[in-house]
Amino acid sequence: MNRETTTGTSVPFYRDERILQVLGQIAFVLGVFLFGYFIFHNMLVGLQKQGMTLGVSFLKGTSGFDIGETLVEYSRNATYLRAYLVGLLNTLLLSALGIVFATVFGVILGVARLSTNLLINRLAAFYLEVIRNLSLLVFLIFWYLGVFLKLPRVKQAIIWPGSIFLTNRGVGIPWGVPSGTFPTYRWILFLGLILTVGLGLVLNARGKRTGRPPMTLLWMLVTFFAVAVVGWLILPESPLMLELPYVKGLNLAGGKILSPEFMALLSGLVLYTAAFIGEVVRAGIQSVSRGQIEAARALGLNGFQTMRLVVFPQALRVIIPPLTSQYLNLTKNSSLAVAVGFPDVFYVSNTIINQSGRAVEMITLVMLTYLTFSLVTSFFMNWYNQKIKLVER
Amino acid sequence: MSQATDSLPPLTERFTVLGWLRKNLFNTWPNSLLSVLAILFVYWAGKGLLTWIFTVAEWNVVAVNLRLFMIGQYPADQAWRLWIGMYFLAFLIGNSLAIWAPHSRAWTISLFVLPILLAILPFSPIVRLEILGFSLLGAIGWFLGRSQLSGLRRIVVIGWIIFLPVFVLLIHGLTGENGSMPVVRTNVWGGLLLTFLLTVSGIFFSFPLGVLLALGRRSNLPIVRWFSIGYIELVRGVPLITILFMAQLMLPLFLPANITVDRVLRAMVGIIMFSAAYLAENVRGGLQAIPKGQFEAAHALGFGGAQTMLFIILPQALRLVIPILVGQFISLFKDTSLVAIVGLFDLLGIAKTVLAQPEFLGLQREVYAFISLIYWILSYVMSYLSQRLEVTLGVGQR
Numbered sequence: 001m002n003r004e005t006t007t008g009t010s011v012p013f014y015r016d017e018r019i020l021q022v023l024g025q026i027a028f029v030l031g032v033f034l035f036g037y038f039i040f041h042n043m044l045v046g047l048q049k050q051g052m053t054l055g056v057s058f059l060k061g062t063s064g065f066d067i068g069e070t071l072v073e074y075s076r077n078a079t080y081l082r083a084y085l086v087g088l089l090n091t092l093l094l095s096a097l098g099i100v101f102a103t104v105f106g107v108i109l110g111v112a113r114l115s116t117n118l119l120i121n122r123l124a125a126f127y128l129e130v131i132r133n134l135s136l137l138v139f140l141i142f143w144y145l146g147v148f149l150k151l152p153r154v155k156q157a158i159i160w161p162g163s164i165f166l167t168n169r170g171v172g173i174p175w176g177v178p179s180g181t182f183p184t185y186r187w188i189l190f191l192g193l194i195l196t197v198g199l200g201l202v203l204n205a206r207g208k209r210t211g212r213p214p215m216t217l218l219w220m221l222v223t224f225f226a227v228a229v230v231g232w233l234i235l236p237e238s239p240l241m242l243e244l245p246y247v248k249g250l251n252l253a254g255g256k257i258l259s260p261e262f263m264a265l266l267s268g269l270v271l272y273t274a275a276f277i278g279e280v281v282r283a284g285i286q287s288v289s290r291g292q293i294e295a296a297r298a299l300g301l302n303g304f305q306t307m308r309l310v311v312f313p314q315a316l317r318v319i320i321p322p323l324t325s326q327y328l329n330l331t332k333n334s335s336l337a338v339a340v341g342f343p344d345v346f347y348v349s350n351t352i353i354n355q356s357g358r359a360v361e362m363i364t365l366v367m368l369t370y371l372t373f374s375l376v377t378s379f380f381m382n383w384y385n386q387k388i389k390l391v392e393r
Numbered sequence: 394m395s396q397a398t399d400s401l402p403p404l405t406e407r408f409t410v411l412g413w414l415r416k417n418l419f420n421t422w423p424n425s426l427l428s429v430l431a432i433l434f435v436y437w438a439g440k441g442l443l444t445w446i447f448t449v450a451e452w453n454v455v456a457v458n459l460r461l462f463m464i465g466q467y468p469a470d471q472a473w474r475l476w477i478g479m480y481f482l483a484f485l486i487g488n489s490l491a492i493w494a495p496h497s498r499a500w501t502i503s504l505f506v507l508p509i510l511l512a513i514l515p516f517s518p519i520v521r522l523e524i525l526g527f528s529l530l531g532a533i534g535w536f537l538g539r540s541q542l543s544g545l546r547r548i549v550v551i552g553w554i555i556f557l558p559v560f561v562l563l564i565h566g567l568t569g570e571n572g573s574m575p576v577v578r579t580n581v582w583g584g585l586l587l588t589f590l591l592t593v594s595g596i597f598f599s600f601p602l603g604v605l606l607a608l609g610r611r612s613n614l615p616i617v618r619w620f621s622i623g624y625i626e627l628v629r630g631v632p633l634i635t636i637l638f639m640a641q642l643m644l645p646l647f648l649p650a651n652i653t654v655d656r657v658l659r660a661m662v663g664i665i666m667f668s669a670a671y672l673a674e675n676v677r678g679g680l681q682a683i684p685k686g687q688f689e690a691a692h693a694l695g696f697g698g699a700q701t702m703l704f705i706i707l708p709q710a711l712r713l714v715i716p717i718l719v720g721q722f723i724s725l726f727k728d729t730s731l732v733a734i735v736g737l738f739d740l741l742g743i744a745k746t747v748l749a750q751p752e753f754l755g756l757q758r759e760v761y762a763f764i765s766l767i768y769w770i771l772s773y774v775m776s777y778l779s780q781r782l783e784v785t786l787g788v789g790q791r
Contacts (some may be wrong), residue, residue: 021613021614024614024617025614025615025616025617028614028616028617028620029616032620039647042646042647042648042649042650043643043646043647045650046645046646046650047646049650115427116417116420116424117417117418117424117427117428117431118417118418119417119418119427119428119431119432119435120427120428120431123431123434123435129773130769132772132776133723133727133768133769133772133773133776134727134765134768134769134772135727135728135730135741135764135765135768136727137730137731137733137734137741138730138741138761138764138765138768139765141741141761142757142758142761142762142765145757145758145761146757146758146761146762149757150757150758332631332632333632335632335634335635336632336634336731336734338634338734339733339734346632346634346635350638353642359642359643359646360643360646363635363638363639363642363643366631366635367627367631367635367639370630370631370632370635371627371630371631373630374626374629374630374631375630
């Protein structure tokens with residue numbers, strides 16, 4: 001820090017801070033390098049004793065195990081890489097669904113915490129207090145062993161209105177089955193998406209030019225849904241046929257069967273994360289001072305405009321960063337799937353380790369996978385923070 | 394009396410039950426509807442829960458296996474060693490409270506109330522007496538602390554530092570297979586004892602490591618800084634379970650073939666590595682909050698770089714982040730349940746063995762509800778007490 005004092009030649013080199021800093025760093029690098037070499041060497045020797053070498057070529061080998069739930073085609077004759085991909089997709093699906101539901105429930109909780117209704121307010125606070133002090137893993141296992149596996153057998157299934165079957169073999173819900181016109185419909189949706197993005201760009205540009213931003217997001221949504229609905233109606237046969245689940249022998253069939261593992265994970269993660277998201281939302285809304293709202297009203301904005309143009313943008317600035325880290329937490333916590341047996345990327349990798357004995361490679365791969373998630377998210381966060389940063393005078 | 398009647402508010406603002414209800418629950422139409430729905434929900438959920446707790450659930454499984462839940466397979470005739478360790482802890486707590494927070498009522502009360510509440514659980518009479526020993530030792534420590542003997546503070550600080558090694562030594566044992574304190578292998582350590590041990594050792598070792606990493610990240614030596622950033626971001630970017638697996642599967646590979654590390658120690662290493670990264674970020678937050686003037690003043694007074702950090706900056710920074718650190722330690726406590734996945738018999742792991750007993754098949758709800766309750770109560774008490782302690786110590790205020 002006090003670099004300015006070391007200008008003369010009177011200071012011996014062993015007290016010159018600049019030289020000491022360089023020497024210290026060299027020593028540090030050397031220490032880290034030696035430690036790393038020690039570890040790596042031991043590992044190579046250990047692996048050699050087991051008759052193995054490092055490398056990722058084993059990923060092309062046949063996996064030889066089945067995976068219960070797959071989004072893409074997979075059989076036990078597929079490669080390890082394919083199995084890993086199946087796990088990755090399952091993680092992404094679970095995280096995406098979890099994020100959507102947790103956000104919805106979390107926003108409801110956050111708003112409930114601000115409600116003037118005492119009972120609602122207290123219920124939300126109670127919920128938060130209960131969830132916050134629970135161990136997530138125990139919570140997930142409770143949902144799996146204590147709730148979804150304790151549902152009645154298929155023969156005595158609980159049937160909720162709307163043909164929702166609750167059984168210990170899974171939860172059956174009605175589901176659309178693609179019919180002959182589905183490929184065409186997919187093209188129509190794609191067209192709609194392009195149209196929507198184009199409209200969004202045009203509206204955005206216009207808002208910048210005129211200084212009166214239109215409700216871009218709303219118009220984009222309307223356009224997309226209009227295209228989707230019109231496309232659905234003009235096709236000769238509706239692209240998705242609704243199929244209801246039904247009992248077939250000892251199992252459920254038809255519709256979409258959600259496994260107990262998946263349901264337990266999803267409900268546990270959603271209920272857990274929603275409590276934290278609720279707090280984030282509450283803090284964000286509270287961070288907007290009353291004066292802002294009063295000023296907006298004084299300027300003649302109505303209630304909706306106040307929310308949209310004044311409160312919401314300011315609250316969002318506070319909400320988004322912690323919200324993203326909650327999303328990231330949910331994604332990382334989805335790795336607890338291994339405890340209930342849902343084949344996410346970690347569970348599948350663990351199976352691969354047991355099959356192939358390639359612990360070092362697979363653990364590195366899994367860590368890199370999660371690291372990628374979080375790096376991508378933090379890049380997005382930095383970009384967003386730059387974008388919404390307060391422009392100060 | 395006349396004073397009181399004089400100052401009564403006007404009739405429209407007096408407290409009435411109906412008025413209160415109208416104001417808080419039924420002030421508008423939607424609110425009334427919400428209230429009714431909420432009342433129905435509370436009634437339905439509460440009734441279901443109470444019915445289950447008092448009529449359906451078979452709590453016998455908890456009562457019979459209480460020892461397993463608390464200390465796992467730890468030999469019963471050696472349990473006295475655990476008691477000594479816990480008494481030591483109670484003494485230290487009582488002593489520290491009297492010295493550093495002499496006016497904190499919540500802490501003092503909890504010192505007595507908690508053991509009494511614990512003693513209500515269906516333990517055997519002797520165990521109940523032993524639990525009440527906590528209160529006794531806590532009280533002795535408290536009064537000793539009040540006496541303000543000179544040099545007591547230093548002794549207590551040393552006591553805290555040696556607590557973990559002494560405790561580990563006590564439960565591990567000293568004297569080979571036979572003798573007064575035979576060695577107890579770590580594979581029989583379990584239950585709440587193991588959870589407690591993992592948490593405490595996680596805190597104890599990750600603290601210095603985390604502070605070092607935080608300092609490294611703020612250092613003006615680029616290599617040290619980038620190393621710290623790399624470590625912190627790497628660990629924070631991956632789930633704890635991957636680190637635990639790494640510690641479990643790869644740690645033995647990293648060490649020379651003649652050194653074996655037992656499974657509990659491996660899990661500890663994983664937890665410490667994980668916790669240190671998060672702790673570093675929290676401490677860094679505190680470091681950033683210290684104004685530059687403090688550094689400059691320290692330099693002006695002739696402090697060197699290390700002295701400035703050690704005596705001026707760190708004490709202030711750590712004091713600022715105490716609440717966040719306590720929060721982190723609570724989540725560490727809850728996260729230790731993950732070691733059950735890698736096959737240790739902590740509180741969660743022991744649940745599996747309990748449920749595997751043929752006479753208790755199918756009682757998952759009872760067992761996991763009980764475990765959740767333990768985690769919940771301990772976390773809640775810790776967070777509540779830390780909030781009270783913040784107020785007493787005036788953390789964040791100057």
